Amino acid sequence: MKSKIYLYLFLFTALICLYLLVSGNKMQNQLGERNVKLEEKVEQLEDSLQKMQMRLMDMQYFALENNDDALAYYDHLNLENPTRYIEDKLLETNERKGNNPLVPYEGMEGDFKINKIKVLNHRWIVADFSDGKYWGDLIIRYELKDDLGVDFELVDHLLYTRSQ
Incomplete structure (x- = not known):
């Protein structure tokens, strides 16, 4: 009986570890996707900032x-x-x-x-x-x-x- 309790305890612990591993992997993938999206937005903002700076320089040419x-x-x-x-x-x-x-x-x-x-x-x-x-x-x-x-x-x- 005691060995069955240890077996169930071991299986329960293994399931918890498996759940934590899978959910941690999913979270890491989601954070990676978010990071990629944020990097793309940063690149877009840098491009638009550069365009605005060029436009400002053009506007200030005759000043x-x-x-x-x-x-x-x-x-x-x-x-x-x-x-x-x-x-x-x-x-x-x-x-x-x-x-x-x-x-x-x-x-x-x-x-x-x-x-x-x-x-x-x-x-x-x-x-x-x-x-x-x-x-x-x-x-x-x-x-x-x-x-x-x-x-x-x-x-x-x-x-x-x-x-x-």
Whole structure:
């Protein structure tokens, strides 16, 4: 009788070990599959990050802060951030009552004001203007003088028409 108890105990222990071995194997396989999936996602994210970085570099190609030759024109002025200074001076033209003097249109729903500005180099700016309903774009030539004054001259403009 005692030997049968040991035999049953041994079989029961062997079944538990077999169960633990099989379930551990399954868990290991599942974790391996998860790991492979996560590695694939990481690779996809790295690829998309690289694409976004390339896109950002393309977008920043025409920017004063990335153009050393254009920035060389302002070395003698000791400006910390010439782009920000020029943008601020252009936005100051919005402070006048009525339409911005650089916008050659009369506001239809309000006054036309400059919203967004992109300083391309040491001579040109692209700007967006709007009155809240209608909008357009400007190309502006500017000159930053030694006394830190800025002269703006409208080169071209575009007012978008609304299609009904």
